Amino acid sequence: MIAITKSYAGEPIKLANFAAKKLLPLSGISRARVQNQPRTDMKILVCIKQVTDQESRLTVNPEKTWADYGENASYWINRYDEHAVEEALQIREKISSAVIDIVSIGPARVKTAIKRCMEMGADQGFHLRYDCEDYLSPSLKSRLIAEFCQARAYDLILTGVMSEDMMSGQTGPMTAARLGIPSAASVMKLEVDLEKECLQVERELDAGHRCLMELKLPALASVQSGLNRPRYPSLSNVMRAKNTEIIEISCADSLPAAEYETVEKIQEAGSDRAGIRLQGTTAEKAAALWQLLHEKSLL
Amino acid sequence: MSHSIMIMCEQNDGRILPVTDELLACAARIAGCYHSRITAVLPGNITDADAISGVELLVINSPGLAEYTGEGWEKTAILAAGEIKPDIIIIAHTSTGYDYAPRVAARLDGSCITSVSGIEISEGDISYRRGGFHGKLDLLYRAGQRPLIITVLPGAFAPYDQSAAPGMVRYIDTDIHPANISNVHFSSSDQSNTELEHAEVIIAAGKGIGKAENLEMIREMASCFKRSAIAGSRVACDNRWIEYNAQVGLTGKKVAPLLYVACGISGSAQHLAGMKDSKTVVSINRDPEAAIFRHSDICIVEELEKFIPEFIREAEKHRV
Numbered sequence: 001m002i003a004i005t006k007s008y009a010g011e012p013i014k015l016a017n018f019a020a021k022k023l024l025p026l027s028g029i030s031r032a033r034v035q036n037q038p039r040t041d042m043k044i045l046v047c048i049k050q051v052t053d054q055e056s057r058l059t060v061n062p063e064k065t066w067a068d069y070g071e072n073a074s075y076w077i078n079r080y081d082e083h084a085v086e087e088a089l090q091i092r093e094k095i096s097s098a099v100i101d102i103v104s105i106g107p108a109r110v111k112t113a114i115k116r117c118m119e120m121g122a123d124q125g126f127h128l129r130y131d132c133e134d135y136l137s138p139s140l141k142s143r144l145i146a147e148f149c150q151a152r153a154y155d156l157i158l159t160g161v162m163s164e165d166m167m168s169g170q171t172g173p174m175t176a177a178r179l180g181i182p183s184a185a186s187v188m189k190l191e192v193d194l195e196k197e198c199l200q201v202e203r204e205l206d207a208g209h210r211c212l213m214e215l216k217l218p219a220l221a222s223v224q225s226g227l228n229r230p231r232y233p234s235l236s237n238v239m240r241a242k243n244t245e246i247i248e249i250s251c252a253d254s255l256p257a258a259e260y261e262t263v264e265k266i267q268e269a270g271s272d273r274a275g276i277r278l279q280g281t282t283a284e285k286a287a288a289l290w291q292l293l294h295e296k297s298l299l
Numbered sequence: 300m301s302h303s304i305m306i307m308c309e310q311n312d313g314r315i316l317p318v319t320d321e322l323l324a325c326a327a328r329i330a331g332c333y334h335s336r337i338t339a340v341l342p343g344n345i346t347d348a349d350a351i352s353g354v355e356l357l358v359i360n361s362p363g364l365a366e367y368t369g370e371g372w373e374k375t376a377i378l379a380a381g382e383i384k385p386d387i388i389i390i391a392h393t394s395t396g397y398d399y400a401p402r403v404a405a406r407l408d409g410s411c412i413t414s415v416s417g418i419e420i421s422e423g424d425i426s427y428r429r430g431g432f433h434g435k436l437d438l439l440y441r442a443g444q445r446p447l448i449i450t451v452l453p454g455a456f457a458p459y460d461q462s463a464a465p466g467m468v469r470y471i472d473t474d475i476h477p478a479n480i481s482n483v484h485f486s487s488s489d490q491s492n493t494e495l496e497h498a499e500v501i502i503a504a505g506k507g508i509g510k511a512e513n514l515e516m517i518r519e520m521a522s523c524f525k526r527s528a529i530a531g532s533r534v535a536c537d538n539r540w541i542e543y544n545a546q547v548g549l550t551g552k553k554v555a556p557l558l559y560v561a562c563g564i565s566g567s568a569q570h571l572a573g574m575k576d577s578k579t580v581v582s583i584n585r586d587p588e589a590a591i592f593r594h595s596d597i598c599i600v601e602e603l604e605k606f607i608p609e610f611i612r613e614a615e616k617h618r619v
């Protein structure tokens with residue numbers, strides 16, 4: 001059991017207590033319902049990561065085991081996850097009783113990203129607080145999220161296909177595997193069919209090929225960018241988000257005792273070409289480029 | 300106990316795909332360090348699999364494995380891992396690989412490193428290299444608890460030279476059926492783009508162009524060259540600045556023109572996979588630390604909106 005504590009109204013609550021309140025067995029997280037009656041409600045979780053602007057300056061730590069972006073970095077929602085949030089909102093436009101929760105792991109700054117999702121229209125935000133900025137294995141992240149999900153009976157979990165900065169693409173599928181539910185990665189299109197209790201997805205394969213299939217609910221889909229256009233927050237949602245508290249669950253000193261892969265060393269990315277940097281004014285560089293390409297008979 | 304490596308063959312309709320040779324090359328390098336036994340696993344519904352030189356091929360057969368499903372492949376890998384007891388499982392970082400590999404890692408509660416671009420051996424131990432922090436830095440990982448599951452980027456390892464004696468093929472008949480995934484259909488849209496496929500010069504736009512209006516200057520720059528075409532990164536296509544049939548990268552087109560000009564493209568591993576075989580690469584980016592500069596012959600740190608019009612003027616000057 002992962003012992004996560006939740007600091008809520010001043011009184012820390014172990015996440016295990018969340019599980020104790022559960023109404024249903026852990027195997028299969030879908031909820032009980034009146035037999036032969038199609039469901040009209042739906043509980044959606046979107047897992048998001050906060051990432052930095054890719055142009056922010058990086059500093060590698062003295063041990064050369066991790067890098068950080070410093071205090072002036074600007075953070076935002078991982079682009080792929082933002083598409084996942086939008087997709088959840090579009091599902092709720094069709095299934096109006098659907099509820100959308102957001103979850104994210106990280107230090108205090110992560111709340112800004114969660115808040116932004118709520119401003120886009122998500123209902124509730126959960127912050128799995130973890131203050132260390134060093135490498136956190138996706139295996140551990142997926143265990144924390146799976147533990148969080150256990151008692152909460154989500155029908156559908158959405159996330160981005162990967163993060164923009166680390167591009168591992170592991171946390172989503174791993175979370176699904178730990179919950180024992182099906183998943184599909186790199187989803188370009190999805191549709192919930194409540195009558196059939198399934199999720200129809202279209203996965204992007206290589207070179208323009210697609211794969212269509214049905215996943216039994218509950219299911220997880222990690223979405224590709226480009227499947228929708230994320231909306232801007234509306235004024236009414238901004239006002240509502242202002243008055244909705246983000247629930248913080250602390251996982252500071254209680255990560256599972258497992259030794260997954262570690263980052264041993266960070267080094268400058270290797271270079272496989274000459275990398276000549278043109279110098280001078282803009283006009284001089286333009287002239288130099290023309291000359292170089294001309295010499296190669298490309299112009 | 301001896302060290303053991305399991306590779307998952309990449310296949311289509313029962314035929315082993317060439318990327319499998321790259322996985323074997325990766326396995327052979329690791330085996331050189333740990334003196335490992337290598338077993339290749341082929342999921343499918345196959346009776347006449349071709350042997351692979353120097354390694355044992357384990358064919359996991361089931362009617363339910365006739366086509367790829369994440370669930371089917373996950374179950375196959377778990378079953379095979381039970382037989383082989385691998386220390387390391389190697390899977391291709393393809394649209395199938397990244398769909399099920401992390402699931403296998405979670406099910407076996409092993410370590411997992413995806414999109415590995417190389418391995419480094421020092422003092423009898425292995426580090427696994429992959430790009431991180433928007434591709435700006437290389438990260439060297441160490442395996443943690445076993446098994447270690449890695450996915451290897453296509454093109455990262457030169458294909459394994461199959462010169463050793465053919466290996467043994469062993470079949471295991473099973474009844475693996477995906478229970479939670481059904482109605483699987485494959486489709487392909489017409490993504491042909493003759494202009495791009497035949498272009499000698501490609502001017503590619505990325506996130507850095509900022510808005511659709513700036514596409515005009517990309518087109519104008521392309522018109523400075525003969526047999527040229529425009530293309531885009533994933534972000535440029537997602538923003539609908541460029542058609543998806545002109546997307547260059549792992550999930551788009553693979554191109555190898557005489558000249559590739561990357562305009563405002565950061566240079567993720569996903570994009571590089573689509574253009575790294577270009578003869579000459581020129582990059583224009585305002586971020587001096589952009590990853591693309593490490594994979595370019597000529598680097599220009601400039602604002603696109605300033606530099607490109609300047610270059611077009613320069614080209615026009617020489618035309619008269």
